[in-house]
Amino acid sequence: MARTAGSIGTETAKRVLKEALSLFAHHGYAAVSTRQIAKACGLQVGALYNHFPTKQSILHGLMSAHMQDLLEALAGSNFSNDPAGALEVFTRFHIRYHIDKPEEVFIAYMELRNLEPEPYSEVMKLRQQYERTLRGILRDGQAAGVFKIDDVPVTAMSIISMMTGVNTWYRYGGRLSASEIEEIYVNLVLSVVGLGKTATPKLEEIA
Amino acid sequence: MARTAGSIGTETAKRVLKEALSLFAHHGYAAVSTRQIAKACGLQVGALYNHFPTKQSILHGLMSAHMQDLLEALAGSNFSNDPAGALEVFTRFHIRYHIDKPEEVFIAYMELRNLEPEPYSEVMKLRQQYERTLRGILRDGQAAGVFKIDDVPVTAMSIISMMTGVNTWYRYGGRLSASEIEEIYVNLVLSVVGLGKTATPKLEEIA
DNA sequence: AAATTAAATAAACACTTGTTCATTTAAATC
DNA sequence: GATTTAAATGAACAAGTGTTTATTTAATTT
Incomplete structure (x- = not known):
């Protein structure tokens, strides 16, 4: 699989921020992995890096x-x-x-x-x-x-x-x-x- | 090498707590590794586990x-x-x-x-x-x-x-x-x- | 002085970390 | 409708994670 039907960059980026917000607030930045963030967004890790460099x-x-x-x-x-x-x-x-x-x-x-x-x-x-x-x-x-x-x-x-x-x-x-x-x-x-x-x-x- | 000359368990344990306190306060628990704690105490990682189970x-x-x-x-x-x-x-x-x-x-x-x-x-x-x-x-x-x-x-x-x-x-x-x-x-x-x-x-x- | 216990090392364990890359597919542009 | 661009996958990377283990040496007990 690759690019998902209906996926739009700006909306995915917003979703990442939203899920990261929740995860960071609950467990702390250092305790949250990029894979956890990706999972919460329904993505693979690599996809995060299309929207955020780090x-x-x-x-x-x-x-x-x-x-x-x-x-x-x-x-x-x-x-x-x-x-x-x-x-x-x-x-x-x-x-x-x-x-x-x-x-x-x-x-x-x-x-x-x-x-x-x-x-x-x-x-x-x-x-x-x-x-x-x-x-x-x-x-x-x-x-x-x-x-x-x-x-x-x-x-x-x-x-x-x-x-x-x-x-x-x-x-x-x-x-x-x-x-x-x-x-x-x-x-x-x-x-x-x-x-x-x-x-x-x-x-x-x-x- | 093995047991260091002059080493006493209770004192090492105190030192670990002291160094961990400082490290946790500065960087946060999740961001501090056991190796960092050990290093601050002048120990190898494994030695920590003589004093603390986790x-x-x-x-x-x-x-x-x-x-x-x-x-x-x-x-x-x-x-x-x-x-x-x-x-x-x-x-x-x-x-x-x-x-x-x-x-x-x-x-x-x-x-x-x-x-x-x-x-x-x-x-x-x-x-x-x-x-x-x-x-x-x-x-x-x-x-x-x-x-x-x-x-x-x-x-x-x-x-x-x-x-x-x-x-x-x-x-x-x-x-x-x-x-x-x-x-x-x-x-x-x-x-x-x-x-x-x-x-x-x-x-x-x-x- | 010998035997036992305590406290350290060094190496390894299996797993997770953030990040990169080649590849694939969908959307946007021409 | 063909080409280009955007956004995803999945596998890999090297480094770091907490913890365990066999071994060595010092301190303590007998």
């Missing part, structure tokens, strides 16, 4: 596409002018995106060390761009005197870690819906900068 | 020992009776431990999926015990009316993610000392439950 390039393709996607989606968000509003938008965006694309997010975090130097620094640049956006919001709020922050860089990383952590426990169909989780995280993140909604009711103490 | 058992040994260690150290901490004090102690403990043993912590998180079913559930049980401790503190504070918490389980996971995130950016000799980081995190975590020290000065608004 196994590494599949990982790079996945991570690069994800970071581009993330940054584009972030850029498409509607940020309000007041810092608290902007931080809320950022939080909702991050949580929603991470709940919607858990495998992409997971790989982007877990497989960084398996990227060769050049792809690594490319992906890291995009990552840092995302983090810089949050730091900007925090600094604005701090300058405006509405956020109470000890240390902006540490607080930014803490907020990102806190939010990204949703992927370690959230499973579709669980106790809470995505919207409920989003609301909880908005509150948590605003609390971190001293603006918790539920942290205010000390009225009895004042009265 | 490569998997080395990973299991590392993760199991780490979790035992973590829980013992936690149990040795002096928890105060008031919830805010207890949460502060927990936070200081977690940050300090994670800064002191970054490789152990990193592996315990990253390599869970590479454990076979039995070791996996053993390690997961210890992990859940640790998380349960934090949930207990949060629930106590909520019941006492001193913590403002929307959802205890989500808040607990958020706090753990936030704190553990310190390992993604902290490097020895950086801008902040371990003690400074500890202080910042105490403040961050207390903020999350509505008790931020810096989050109170709204006196002008009241006056």
